[in-house]
Amino acid sequence: HFALRDPKALRKTSAFLLPYAPLLDEWGKSLVSEGVKLGLLNERELREICEALILGWKRLNQKTIYHSQGYARALAGIQNALPNRRADLEALLPPALRKEILEGGLRTHLSVPQKTVEDRWIKTVGREIGEWINGLES
16 A cells, blocks of 8 residues: 555554555544544644545556545545535545545545445455355366
C-alpha cells in the first residue's frame, strides 16, 4: 500500500494498521471514530489520508474503476462516519480531488452501501470456493 506511506498520522497507533483489503469500510470508519473523535487525528491528517486514498485509487484503476476497490471502500467508511457524510468529505478535500468524488468513478463506489459490497464478496468467494472444491473432486 504505497499510497498510504505518506500520511505519517497512520503510524501514530497500531489502531490505524490497515487490515486486509478490499473490505476497508470499517477501517475508514475507525479513522473517524477512533482517530478524529478521540483526538488521535486532526482535520489536516484526515485530509492527508483521504488524499492518499484517492490518489492511490486513481493509480490502481487507470483502465477500469472496478480493478481495485479497497481504497474506495476506506473512503466510503470515512464518509459514512462523518456527521454530514458526503458534504463533510467534500469539505475536507481540495477542489481537484473533490471533483474525483463528485464526478469520477469514486462517486460510484461511495454510493454503494457497505452491506451490498460485502454481500457481493461473500457470493463471489462462495462461488469460487465451490468451483475449487468441484475441481478437486473431479
